[in-house]
Amino acid sequence: MDYEIIGITVLWTFLYGYLIVASIDFGAGFFSYYSSITGKHHIINKVIDRYLSPVWEVTNVFLVFFFIGIVGFFPSTAYYYGTALLIPGSIAIILLAIRGSYYAFHNYGAKGKSFYQFLYGATGLLIPASLSVVLTISEGGFIILQGEQVFLDYYALFTNFYSWAVVLLAIVSVLYISACFLTFYAKKAKDEKAFHVLRGYALFWSFPTILASVLVFFALSQHNPVHFANMLDIAWMFSLSFLFFLGAVYLIWKKKRLGLAFIFVMLQFATAFFGYGASHLPYLLYPYLTIYDGFTNEAMAIALIVAFIAGFFLLIPSLYLLMRLFLFDSQYAQGKK
C-alpha cells in the first residue's frame, strides 16, 4: 500500500475516534446543562460526571493527534487550510478553550456554578458546528485562489445548502451518539431513573440523525456530483450503516443488550464515515490538493509510521486500563468506588 493511503487511513481513524469520544463528551455537557434547567439534573448528572471526569483530557488528544498528524503527513494542507481557516479555526480554538477549562473549573473547582456549566454545555454544540466547516470546505467551491493567495469565500459558505446540512448533521449526531452511550452507561451503573431519561433522549435524537444524513446525501449530490458518484460506487457501506442504525434503535427500544446497541451506533458511524472518506479520495481539498501532491517525503513518512506503531503499543494497554477502571468497572460506575 502507498504511504499516502496508510497516512490518511491512520489520520481518518483518529478523526473517527475523536468523532465518537468527543460526541459523547459534547452531548453529555449539553444534556447535563439541559437537565439542570429542566429540573432533572439530580437524576442524570451523577452518571455523566462519573464517566466524563477521568476521560475529558483524553478526548482532546484525539483532535490534537489529527491536526498535528495531517500537517506531518501532508504539509501542504497547512498552507491551504491554514490560510483559509484563520477565522473559523480561531473560533473553534476559543470554543474548545472555554469548554475544556470551564469543564475543569466546574467539576474540580467551584461545584455548582451554573454559569460555568452553561458555558461548557453551550460550547459543546457550537464546537461540532465550527469543526464541521473543515469537512464542508474540503468538498470544494468555498476556497478561492488568486495567484499565491488563498481566500475562504464566507458568503458562499453561509448561503450554501450543503454547509448547513453538514452543521445540522454534526449537531444532531452528537446528541444521538452521546445519548446512546449514556443510556448504556446508566444501565451499567444500575441507575434506572437516569436510564429512563437518557433512553428517551437517545430515541428522540435517532430520528433527526437519520433525516439529517439523508439531507447531507442529497445536498452533496447537488454540490459535488463527482464525489457523490464515488459514494454511489460504495453504496453498500452506507446501506450497512443504515442497518446498524436500525439495529441500535431496536435494541434501545427493547431495552436489551445496550452494550451491543452502542457498538452498533459506533459501526453505524464507522461505515458512514469511512465510506465518506474513501469516496473523497484522492482529494484532501477538492480540486486543489490530493493526498499525492501534498505528501511529505519518504523518510518522514516512514519515521511517522514507525512512531505511530510504537505509540500505539503504548496507548492501547493504557486506554484499556482506563476503560477497565472506569468504564467497565460496574462498582465504579455505580459510585461505590
Added chain:
Amino acid sequence: MFEYDPVIYSRILTGLTLGFHVIFATIGVGIPLMIALAEWIGIKRNDEHYRLLARRWARGFVITVAIGVVTGTAIGLQLSLLWPSFMQVAGHAISLPMFMETFAFFFEAIFLGIYLYTWDRFKKKIYHFLLLIPVVIGAAASGFFISTVNAFMNAPTGFEIVDGFVANINPLAAMFNPATPTKVAHVLSSAYLTSAFILAAIAAIALLRGENHVYHKKALNLTMTVAAVFAIATALIGDLSGKYLAEYQPEKLAAAEWHFETSTEAPLILGGVLREDNQVEYALEIPYALSILAHGSPGAEVIGLEEFPEEDLPPLIVHYFFDAMVGIGMYLAVVSIVYVLMSRKRSWNELNKPLLWAIFAGGPLAMIAIEMGWFFTEIGRQPWILVGYMRTAEGATTANHVDIMLYLFIALYTILAVTCITVLRKMFKSNPVEKELKDRGME
C-alpha cells in the same frame, strides 16, 4: 494602532499564546515530579502529612492542567493558521517530534485521569503512586519533544534545500540537532526549579501568615531542597547554553551581551542603557566574564555584532531579557541554598521572616524568569523563523483579520487567567489544611 500587517499581528498573537501557555506548560512539567516526591515520601515514612501534600497539590494542579491543555491545543492549531508557509516547509522535517509530543501527552493524560480518580481505591498505597510515574515521564517527554522542535528552528539540520524545496530529510538528525541537548536540559531543569519555587511560595506565605502547622514546614523543606538541586543544575546548564550560543548562534549571544566588536578578554555587561551610537552607559562590567561564559577561558575571543550584516541582527532589547533571566536564576539559587544550609544547622532558624519573604517572592520571580528566557531565545533569533533558511515574514499567513483574532485571544486569555485564579483561591480558602487534616482524622 498601526497599519494592518499580518506578519506583525501573527507574531504578537503567537507570542501571546506561547507566553500564556508556557506558564501552564512549565507547571505541567514540574508539578507532577513534586507530587510524586511528596507521595513517595509519605508512603515511605508513613507520614500522612506528605500524602495530604500530594493530594492538595494534585487538586490545584488539575485546574492548571486544564488551561495548559486548551492553550496547548491553541498553539498547535495556530502554528498552521498563522504560519502556513512555514509549516508547509518545516512540516517535512519536524513533524516527527510534534507527532511524538502528542503521544507523550496522550500517555500522560490517560494516567493523570486514572491517578486523580483512584485515591484510596487500591489496597496497597504504592500502586497509586506508581500511576504517577507515567505522568512524570509523559510530562517530561512532552517537554523534550516540543523543545526539540524549537531547537530545530534555532539550529536547522537534517535536510537540504534543492531548488527551493526541502530534500534529503533525516528526521532524527533534525530532532537531535546541535541545539537540542542544552535546550531540552535547560527547559526541563528550569521547569522543575520554577514549580518547586511556586509550591514553596505557597508554604512560605502560609507560615508568614502565622499558620504554624508542621505540614507547611514539611512542604517548605521538600520544595526548597528540590529547588536547590535544580537551581544548581539550571545554572550549570545555562553556562553550557552560553557556550552553545557562542559556537552556533554567536549573533544571539552578542546581542544579549551588547558585544559589538569582536575581542578577546571580553567583559560581561550587566544592565545599562544603549546610546544611539551603540555606546553603553550606566552598565556594570565584569571583566573576562563573557569570554569565560562563551569559551571557558578568560582570554578567549568572542565574536561581536559587527561581523554580521545589519539585516541579520536580532533586536538589542534581548539584553534586558537575558539579564533578567540570569539575575533571577542567581537569586533563586542563593535563596534555596541559604535555606538548605540554614536548615541543616540546629541553632539557625531557617524560618526567619526575611528568608520566608525571599522564598515567597521567588515563586512569581521564577515564572518571570521563564518568560524572560523564552523572550530572549525567541526574539534573539529574529529576523529568522528558521535560522539561516527562512525569514519570519516569509512564514506568516497572508490572511486578513489576524488583528481581530488577536483581540479575541487577548479577551480569552484574560478571562481564563482571572477565572483560574478565582477558582484556585476559592478551592483552597474554603478547605484549609487544618480543616482537611481534621476531616481526614489525622489530628
